[in-house]
Amino acid sequence: MRRHGWLRLPFWLTYLFLYAPIVVLVVMSFNRNESPYSWGGFSLDWYGRLAENTSIRTGLVNTLIVALGSTALSTVLGTLLAVGLARHTRSRLLDALSTLPAILPDLVIAIGLLVFYSAIKLTLGLHSVLIAHTVFGMAFVAAVVRARLGGMDTSLEEASRDLGATPLTTFVKITLPTLAPGILAGALLAFTLSLDEFVIAFFTAAPSEPTLPIVIYSMVRFGVTPEINALATLLLAVSFTVVIVAQRLTRLTEALR
Amino acid sequence: MTARQPARVLGKAAGRLATMGPGFGFLAVFLLVPLALVLSYTVFRRGRFGGVVYEPTGENFARLADPLYLDVVIGSVKLAAITTLLALLLGYPTAYLIARLPARWKVVALVAVVLPFWTNFLIRTYAWIVLLNSEGPVNSGLEALGLGPVELLYTDGAIVAGLLYAYLPLMILPLYSAVERLDPELREASANLGARPARTFWSVTLPLSLPGVLTGCVFVFVPSLGNFVIPELLGGGRRIMVGNLVRDQFLKARDWPFGSVLALAVVAVLVALLFAQAWATRRAGRGA
Numbered sequence: 001m002r003r004h005g006w007l008r009l010p011f012w013l014t015y016l017f018l019y020a021p022i023v024v025l026v027v028m029s030f031n032r033n034e035s036p037y038s039w040g041g042f043s044l045d046w047y048g049r050l051a052e053n054t055s056i057r058t059g060l061v062n063t064l065i066v067a068l069g070s071t072a073l074s075t076v077l078g079t080l081l082a083v084g085l086a087r088h089t090r091s092r093l094l095d096a097l098s099t100l101p102a103i104l105p106d107l108v109i110a111i112g113l114l115v116f117y118s119a120i121k122l123t124l125g126l127h128s129v130l131i132a133h134t135v136f137g138m139a140f141v142a143a144v145v146r147a148r149l150g151g152m153d154t155s156l157e158e159a160s161r162d163l164g165a166t167p168l169t170t171f172v173k174i175t176l177p178t179l180a181p182g183i184l185a186g187a188l189l190a191f192t193l194s195l196d197e198f199v200i201a202f203f204t205a206a207p208s209e210p211t212l213p214i215v216i217y218s219m220v221r222f223g224v225t226p227e228i229n230a231l232a233t234l235l236l237a238v239s240f241t242v243v244i245v246a247q248r249l250t251r252l253t254e255a256l257r
Numbered sequence: 258m259t260a261r262q263p264a265r266v267l268g269k270a271a272g273r274l275a276t277m278g279p280g281f282g283f284l285a286v287f288l289l290v291p292l293a294l295v296l297s298y299t300v301f302r303r304g305r306f307g308g309v310v311y312e313p314t315g316e317n318f319a320r321l322a323d324p325l326y327l328d329v330v331i332g333s334v335k336l337a338a339i340t341t342l343l344a345l346l347l348g349y350p351t352a353y354l355i356a357r358l359p360a361r362w363k364v365v366a367l368v369a370v371v372l373p374f375w376t377n378f379l380i381r382t383y384a385w386i387v388l389l390n391s392e393g394p395v396n397s398g399l400e401a402l403g404l405g406p407v408e409l410l411y412t413d414g415a416i417v418a419g420l421l422y423a424y425l426p427l428m429i430l431p432l433y434s435a436v437e438r439l440d441p442e443l444r445e446a447s448a449n450l451g452a453r454p455a456r457t458f459w460s461v462t463l464p465l466s467l468p469g470v471l472t473g474c475v476f477v478f479v480p481s482l483g484n485f486v487i488p489e490l491l492g493g494g495r496r497i498m499v500g501n502l503v504r505d506q507f508l509k510a511r512d513w514p515f516g517s518v519l520a521l522a523v524v525a526v527l528v529a530l531l532f533a534q535a536w537a538t539r540r541a542g543r544g545a
Contacts, residue, residue, distance in 0.1 A: 010350040018373050021384035024394055028387060077280040084276030101288055105483040107500055108520050111507050112291030118308065119294060135287050138280060167272055196377050216379045220490060232380040239375045247368055
């Protein structure tokens with residue numbers, strides 16, 4: 001470190017830049033003042049106001065429905081896809097296709113689905129967001145599970161087949177349990193991405209059924225209220241907990257391997 | 258054995274269909290068909306209330322050259338490029354130092370980089386409204402120093418700050434994995450041969466980590482170009498970027514063909530940059 005003394009400035013600047021806004025938000029959420037910009041003493045008022053806010057509550061429920069549904073669908077489709085890509089084909093084209101939703105800008109996926117839904121005259125609602133989130137969720141699950149498949153020993157699967165097990169039995173009894181940590185990590189990723197996703201939901205949701213990010217967007221657009229600080233603090237706490245737990249989990253599974 | 262051959266071929270096909278069939282079927286319907294629709298819309302006339310009239314036209318592409326839209330494109334490219342450059346200037350030294358940390362601290366430093374990235378994107382953008390507001394903490398600080406208040410919010414600078422905040426981790430991670438892989442012996446050899454640290458950096462470290470640099474640049478530049486939320490919330494709608502234009506063509510102006518052309522342009526930039534990145538990776542691979 002000593003030799004790189006002058007590099008420390010941008011290093012610490014990066015972390016200051018990343019965390020200063022978060023610290024300000026959290027501090028402001030405990031601020032008694034109506035103006036979100038000056039300090040008026042400690043208070044939990046905004047958390048109370050937040051709990052009474054029905055549009056946020058509806059948004060949260062909608063978001064959870066979409067995230068749970070799309071995660072379930074993404075996990076099944078993505079896991080199967082990963083196994084197929086690793087075991088049944090060498091096509092680089094199919095490989096590229098499976099990662100396409102993760103590479104394409106979200107705006108492009110969003111307008112594509114808007115145009116498509118309109119062409120088939122599908123009524124927008126939570127189902128249309130759920131499908132849209134599955135498009136990219138599946139790609140991330142497939143990528144994570146494939147990484148796990150890459151390091152997997154195939155001799156167990158071969159032994160199972162040699163002993164006369166059907167492909168389905170081998171898949172359920174050998175492949176799936178070995179892949180479980182990868183599948184769990186992929187599902188967690190798909191869930192978190194769906195919870196936070198705004199752009200695609202904005203284009204594919206019905207105005208009457210907004211997800212939480214859409215509700216936050218309209219709140220931020222039509223004026224600043226300190227309730228958002230409280231909401232931000234809660235969401236930060238949830239995200240930080242999930243990331244740290246996931247981090248611990250992966251370290252645990254690595255230690256067990 | 259010969260009798261089992263057709264059964265095995267059949268079994269292979271069944272395995273393929275059972276594993277990849279549902280996933281690729283889903284992607285074909287909900288990704289490829291929509292993309293093909295968008296692509297086809299670029300050559301048709303606009304419908305009055307969205308959609309298209311199926312009369313071929315070159316008008317939509319011609320409109321890209323309209324000075325009004327050209328200005329938007331140039332302005333967006335400029336802001337996205339400044340963001341990318343700043344991300345590189347902050348990100349490279351950070352990634353470099355993280356790679357030199359002891360293993361324990363490495364994990365902590367990396368998680369700390371990614372952590373803000375896992376919080377809601379709108380909340381992260383909102384944080385900058387609070388920070389940069391005329392009564393916000395930054396301006397209070399400036400006032401205390403006798404320098405303020407300065408208008409910080411609703412400027413290009415605020416947009417760049419927001420974009421940088423949103424995408425900086427996407428620069429640091431690929432840089433980190435590129436720097437981490439470098440063989441320390443190469444740098445030592447360079448130093449032993451009498452090269453100064455700066456010389457070693459410019460002729461050994463940087464060229465070898467170039468693929469990571471380019472990956473990071475693509476990861477920051479492309480989403481910055483297509484973002485419409487940050488220009489709206491932090492730019493106050495004064496600066497229109499390509500993302501805003503696309504959003505407006507689809508949701509406000511209802512000119513889907515022109516919106517499709519703009520989206521295609523963003524994808525074209527992405528593809529060009531990915532090719533440049535792949536080319537640089539191959540070159541760096543040969544040099545090592």
